[in-house]
Amino acid sequence: MREQLGLLKVTVVQRKKLVIRDFKTSDPYVVVKLGNQTAKTKFINSCLNPVWNEELSFSLEEPVGVLSLEVFDKDRFKADDKMGHAHLNLQPIASSARLKQFVTKVSSAETILRKIVPDTDNCLARESSISCINGEVLQSVWLRLCAVKSGEIELKIKLIDPSVASSK
Secondary structure (H helix, E strand, O other): OOOEEEEEEEEEEEEEOOOOOOOOOOOEEEEEEEOOEEEEOOOOOOOOOOEEEEEEEEEEEOOOOEEEEEEEEOOOOOOOEEEEEEEEEOHHHHHHHHHHHHHHHHOOOOEEEEEEOOOOOEOEOOOEEEEEEOOEEEEEEEEEOEOOOOOEEEEEEEEEOHHHHHOO
């Protein structure tokens, strides 16, 4: 049986420096995948710097996987255009969540559990911190999109303990 690590809440915040896929603009949306779970944001008309602020939920289980994102341009009469993809290894946030129980006994203030630097295991555009704030494990990240000239996407990730998630 697979161990349930918790509920992963991924907020797709915004995207910057999008490439143009339509005449002068794009109609972007994001598809997020974790294992066999998939969710997507709404599309935003005619926007190169969209702000979604949409929260998507996934069940996080062992073995911890990779969060994958694909950005598309919504087209009306043909297949949607790809606008880049990115991935984030979730092992750091999962292992940091295990530290939470020790940290919350010591401090109720914001505590940085781990810093993650850009490398081949992720598409980080810049350094990211995993923090424990009021008993919640949070990570804010900017991911660089691959297979396109430009583009970054901001995510806020929260891992909710399975005992807390089941009581909600």
